[in-house]
Amino acid sequence: MESNTIITIGRQFGSGGHEVGRELAKELGLKIYDKELLKLIAEESGICEKVLQDYDEKPTNSLLYSIVMDVYPSMNYVGTSLNQQVYQAQFDTIKKLGQTGGCVIVGRAADYILREYKNLTTVFVHASLDYRIQRVAEFEKITDAKAKDMILKADKKRASFYNFQTDKKWGAVSSYNLSVDTSDLGIEGAVKLIKNYIEIKNAK
Helix, strand or coil: CCCCEEEEECCCCCCHHHHHHHHHHHHCEEEEEHHHHHHHHHHCCCCCHHHHHHCCCCCCCHHHHHHHHCCCCCCCCCCCHHHHHHHHHHHHHHHHHHHCEEEEEEECHHHHHHCCCCEEEEEEECCCCCHHHHHHHHHCCCCHHHHHHHHHHHHHHHHHHHHHHHHCCCCHHHHEEEEEEHHHHHHHHHHHHHHHHHHHHHHH
């Protein structure tokens, strides 16, 4: 498989998207950026990593759309808020990753930011609600009711961030190259399917 392959992973909370991304990166010999991305952004921008965590995948004001559309800063731009600095730093770092070679990036609307790259494969990892409740409840050691509440809130936040930042809809089939159900395939099966897809795509 080509070493410059870029894989972005959107994911429902509790679906195992992080695990899928990490296993993919391991098998393909690529670097993975999930929480690691926040550390890299902090190093590149000088913004405190704790601040980046507080703003991670949360929608902000309308200037965010301008950032993603490559028209930021503009003639109408006045001043720089902390929100704008954070998202500009995220945008710049993800763009740089796309230019430097193959990698796996989880979340942060990276699929949209890197949409012009021909070596990009965009994936959305999802699963049934029951499957996700079981995983989250076991991992967090909480009740099913609390796990469900956590899942619904996290998904709402991710959807709001993605829908606000892009001109696409979070989780919609048309927004990604491939949609994978881990409640049917498991982590290993999902990884295998994504690898097969990329191999077929690269063979064209």
